[in-house]
Amino acid sequence: MIDNLFFLYPIGILEPAVILFLIHALSNQQLGAKKILSASPFLAALAVSTRVFLGSYIISIILYTLGLIIVLTAFRYKGLTERITMSFLAFSIYLVIEFLNIKAIEVIWNIAPRQFMEDPLLYLFGFLSHMAALVIVALIVARFNVFIFEEPLRRG
Amino acid sequence: MALYYKIAMLICAGQVFLLALVINNSLMKRTGFPLILNQEILELPLGITVFFFNILVIFAVKNLYFSSKEAEQNKIDRLKMEQLEKQYELHRQHKHDFKNHLNVIAGLARKNDHERLLDYLSNYINHLEKDIPAFKTGLKEMDILLYAKSAEAHSKGVEF
Numbered sequence: 253m254i255d256n257l258f259f260l261y262p263i264g265i266l267e268p269a270v271i272l273f274l275i276h277a278l279s280n281q282q283l284g285a286k287k288i289l290s291a292s293p294f295l296a297a298l299a300v301s302t303r304v305f306l307g308s309y310i311i312s313i314i315l316y317t318l319g320l321i322i323v324l325t326a327f328r329y330k331g332l333t334e335r336i337t338m339s340f341l342a343f344s345i346y347l348v349i350e351f352l353n354i355k356a357i358e359v360i361w362n363i364a365p366r367q368f369m370e371d372p373l374l375y376l377f378g379f380l381s382h383m384a385a386l387v388i389v390a391l392i393v394a395r396f397n398v399f400i401f402e403e404p405l406r407r408g
Numbered sequence: 409m410a411l412y413y414k415i416a417m418l419i420c421a422g423q424v425f426l427l428a429l430v431i432n433n434s435l436m437k438r439t440g441f442p443l444i445l446n447q448e449i450l451e452l453p454l455g456i457t458v459f460f461f462n463i464l465v466i467f468a469v470k471n472l473y474f475s476s477k478e479a480e481q482n483k484i485d486r487l488k489m490e491q492l493e494k495q496y497e498l499h500r501q502h503k504h505d506f507k508n509h510l511n512v513i514a515g516l517a518r519k520n521d522h523e524r525l526l527d528y529l530s531n532y533i534n535h536l537e538k539d540i541p542a543f544k545t546g547l548k549e550m551d552i553l554l555y556a557k558s559a560e561a562h563s564k565g566v567e568f
Contacts, residue, residue: 308450309432309433309436310429310433310450310451310454311450313429313432314429317425331414333414333415333418334414336418336421336422337414337417337418337421337422338421340418340421340422340424340425341421341424341425343425343428344421344424344425344428347425347428347429347431347432348428350432351428351431351432351435354435354439355435364438365435365438365439366438366439368439369439400417401414401417
C-alpha cells in the first residue's frame with residue numbers, strides 16, 4: 253500500500269499547481285505563475301498528510317478544498333463567494349477527471365484500481381495521466397474564455 | 409456582478425463538487441485507498457447535503473430566470489422613457505415653430521396683405537404635406553419610436 257510520504261510528497265507538488273492553474277484558466281488569469289508555485293508545496297503537504305494520516309478520502313478532499321480557499325484568501329482573490337465557488341469548481345473537475353482516468357485505465361489496460369495503490373510505477377502513471385488531462389482541460393477552458401465572474405467585453 | 413448570480417454559481421458548484429466527491433469515494437474503496445475511519449458515518453450526511461444542494465439549485469435557477477426577466481423589463485422601460493423624452497422634445501419644437509407661423513399669419517392679416525397671406529398659407533400647407541407622416545401601427549410605443557426616428561432622418565435630409 254502506498255503511504256510513503258517521501259514518495260508521495262515530491263510528486264504531489266504537481267497536483268496543487270495544476271489545480272491552481274485550472275483556477276487561473278477559469279478566472280481570466282487572475283493568478284500568476286509565482287503565486288501558483290509558492291502555494292503548491294503548502295497544499296501538497298496538506299493533501300499528502302491528510303490522505304496518509306486521516307484515512308478518509310472525503311475528509312482529505314474537504315480539508316484540501318479548505319486549504320485551497322485559505323490560499324486564495326491569502327492571495328486576496330476576489331470575494332469569499334468567488335473563492336469558494338472557484339475551489340468547488342476546480343475540485344469538481346479534478347474529481348471527475350480522476351474518476352474518468354482510473355476508469356479509462358481499467359477499461360483500456362485492464363488494470364484493477366487496487367493495483368494503483370500497490371505498484372509505485374502504476375501509481376505514477378495514473379497520477380501523471382490525471383495531471384496531463386487536467387492541464388488539457390485548463391488549456392481548453394482558457395482558450396474559450398470561460399470567465400465565470402467576469403462580464404464579457406461588449407464590442408463597439 | 410449580481411448577488412443572485414454569485415449565489416446560484418456557488419450552489420451549482422457545490423452540488424457538482426459534492427456529487428463528484430460521493431462518486432469518487434465509492435471508487436476509492438475499490439482502489440484500496442487507506443481507510444481508517446468508518447466511511448458510513450460520513451456518507452450519510454454527505455448524501456443529505458447533496459440532496460439539499462439539489463433542491464437549492466432548483467430555486468437558484470428559478471430566481472435567476474425571474475431576475476433576468478425583470479432586467480429585460482427594466483431595459484424596455486428605459487427605452488420607452490428615452491423615446492418619450494425625444495417625443496416631448498419634438499412636440500416642444502413643433503409648438504415653437506407653430507407659434508412662429510401663427511405670428512407671421514397674424515402680422516399679414518393685420519396688414520390686410522391677403523395675397524401674401526394666401527401664398528404663405530399655401531406654402532405652409534405644402535410643407536405640412538411633405539412633413540413627417542403620423543404612424544398608426546396599433547402599438548403606441550412603436551408609433552413614438554417610428555416618429556422619433558423619421559424626424560431624426562428628416563432633420564439629416566434622409567428620406568424615410
